[in-house]
Amino acid sequence: MTRIVLVHGIAQEFKGPETLLADWYPALSDGLALAGSRVARHEVSMAFYGDVFRPSGHRGVGVPEWDASDIHDGLEHELLLQWWESAANAEAGVASPNARARVRSPRLVKQALNALSQSSFFAGLSERLMISSTRQVRRYFTEPEIRKAVQSRVTRQVSEDTQVVVAHSLGSVVAYEALCAGPDLPNMTLVTLGSPLAVRNLVFERLLPRPREGYGRWPAPVKSWTNIADRGDIVALVRELAPLFGERIRDISIHNGAKAHDVGPYLTAQETGQAIATALRGGGADG
Known part of the structure; x- marks a missing residue:
């Protein structure tokens, strides 16, 4: 029984x-x-889709030996610069890109990767892993078969017993689109954590179904939606979803400490626990 x-x-x-x-x-x-x-x-399940992005047939171990020259123009490049700007705004120890040219070049990408390595979220991650992260976002939005396979992992886990879907980071995009595509799924509550759904140009306009007149669609199975974001979360970028998805969303700001985007602090927050507990009791966002 998956609640x-x-x-x-x-x-x-x-x-x-x-x-x-x-x-x-x-x-x-x-x-x-x-x-x-x-x-x-036994009442909790993970809609796991990471293996969809796992390299196959690669002779090396782990992530391929990518470097700054492997960042693609367009979405990957712009996403990297957005993370850099957001990290610089949130953390004094991250050099700002504001005075730098935005023309795509391996040197600029290298500067962005170096700056992000000083941020709390990306600290300890190699260049290859940061590049891999941008690539996953790009592939999700541009490769229909990937998008379909990833979303199926969510709908596969949803059952008549499911009361709440809790989605973190890119997972909130996956969950949103999967629920929009499943109008016959049982009614449930959606709780999004550190969501980039409202990031204009990079995410919002790429959503399926397409936004109408500047507003995102409401997923039919969702009776209640709570969005929780740390103001220092450099991945969420836009922390409030209600202006683009409707006033029915309850936006909550919390503080996660140094690891603003990590899922652990999001899940241990009382605000997150309350949103999920309310759903389990059969109530809406306001209980």
Whole structure:
């Protein structure tokens, strides 16, 4: 019986559903405990899609040996610059790109990668992993078969018992599109964490179904939607979804500490626990 479906974000291709649940379930339980609720492990499932992006037939181990010259023009390049600008605005230790030319070049990309390596979110990640992250976003939006395969992982986990979908980062885009494409799915609550859904040009205009007159569609199965974001989250970029998706969304701002985009602090927050607990009790966003 799956009451909660979890949807992860980028850079999980070398893990698996049980590996991720080993980290997510304790954090989820801590947040629910603060809200006076609990859920059993067998009532939670992970909609895992990381393997869709796992390299195949590569002689090396892990991520291919990409460097700055492998960043594609368009979405990958612009996304990298957006992350850089956001990180510089959020953290004093990250050099600002504002005075630099925005013409695409390996040197500029290298500067962006170096600057992001100083940010709290990307600290410890290699250039290859940062490039891999931008590539996953680009492939999701530009390769229809990838998009379809990833979304199917969400709908496969949803059952008549599902009361809430909790989606982090790119997973919020996946969950949103999957629920929009499934009008016959059971009614449920959607909780998005660190979501980039409202990022103009890079994400919002690329959504399916396409936004109409500047507004995103409301997923038919969703009876209640709570969006939670840390103001220092450099991936979310735009922290409030209600202006683009409707006033029915409840936008909540929280503080996650140094790791603003990490899913752990999002799940352990009382605000997240309360949103999920309310859904499990059968209520809407306002309980």
